Amino acid sequence: MNWKVSHRKTKHEYNPSFNPFEFEVKEETASYEVKKAFFPYFHDPVHHIKLFQGDCIEILKKVPDNCVDLIFADPPYFLSNGGITCHAGKMVSVNKGKWDISKGIEDNHQFNLNWLGECQRVLKPNGTIWVSGTSRIIHSIGFAMQQLEFKILNDIIWYKRNAPPNLACRYFTH
Numbered sequence: 001m002n003w004k005v006s007h008r009k010t011k012h013e014y015n016p017s018f019n020p021f022e023f024e025v026k027e028e029t030a031s032y033e034v035k036k037a038f039f040p041y042f043h044d045p046v047h048h049i050k051l052f053q054g055d056c057i058e059i060l061k062k063v064p065d066n067c068v069d070l071i072f073a074d075p076p077y078f079l080s081n082g083g084i085t086c087h088a089g090k091m092v093s094v095n096k097g098k099w100d101i102s103k104g105i106e107d108n109h110q111f112n113l114n115w116l117g118e119c120q121r122v123l124k125p126n127g128t129i130w131v132s133g134t135s136r137i138i139h140s141i142g143f144a145m146q147q148l149e150f151k152i153l154n155d156i157i158w159y160k161r162n163a164p165p166n167l168a169c170r171y172f173t174h
């Protein structure tokens with residue numbers, strides 16, 4: 001597979017006097033879906049908070065390079081493929097929505113490369129990204145980060161004291 005990897009620039013044009021809170025998602029040039037504008041569905045001008053809803057790649061494309069300090073992402077795990085999970089103590093099928101249906105490991109990986117590449121572009125040179133995931137997707141995220149030449153600093157494993165029961169009995173634990 002030829003992965004489409006958009007490498008970050010090796011040298012950053014970084015202006016430290018730039019105020020990161022001043023960046024605006026350019027609402028008038030938005031092209032998401034039917035070229036409708038991006039409107040924040042939450043805006044708190046006192047604390048400089050704006051929340052946008054839409055395709056993350058389309059929205060990130062409106063953000064200038066090198067202006068974000070920290071990104072936290074919880075991308076799709078691509079779990080909804082007829083498998084089972086435990087909900088409220090019962091075995092149920094996993095169906096989180098269309099967005100969670102796997103398109104195959106290669107397309108899932110290209111999706112991770114695409115959004116991580118956009119995140120890398122908007123991050124400041126000393127910015128950081130946190131990504132949460134499950135064993136289904138986290139290895140692709142790690143590989144994509146290596147392809148994009150991110151420096152991986154930490155792997156954090158969440159110890160859930162109240163983890164769901166091990167229904168399939170094929171894992172050491174959940």
Ligand SMILES: C[S@@+](CC[C@H](N)C(=O)[O-])C[C@H]1O[C@@H](n2cnc3c(N)ncnc32)[C@H](O)[C@@H]1O
Nearest residue numbers: 053054055056057073074075076077097099100
């Ligand atoms: C693992 S869930 C994250 C759930 C979230 N942490 C929460 O507690 O609600 C992944 C989320 O990514 C969203 N998503 C999927 N594809 C997306 C895309 N292209 N752009 C933006 N969000 C997307 C889904 O709607 C879903 O809410």
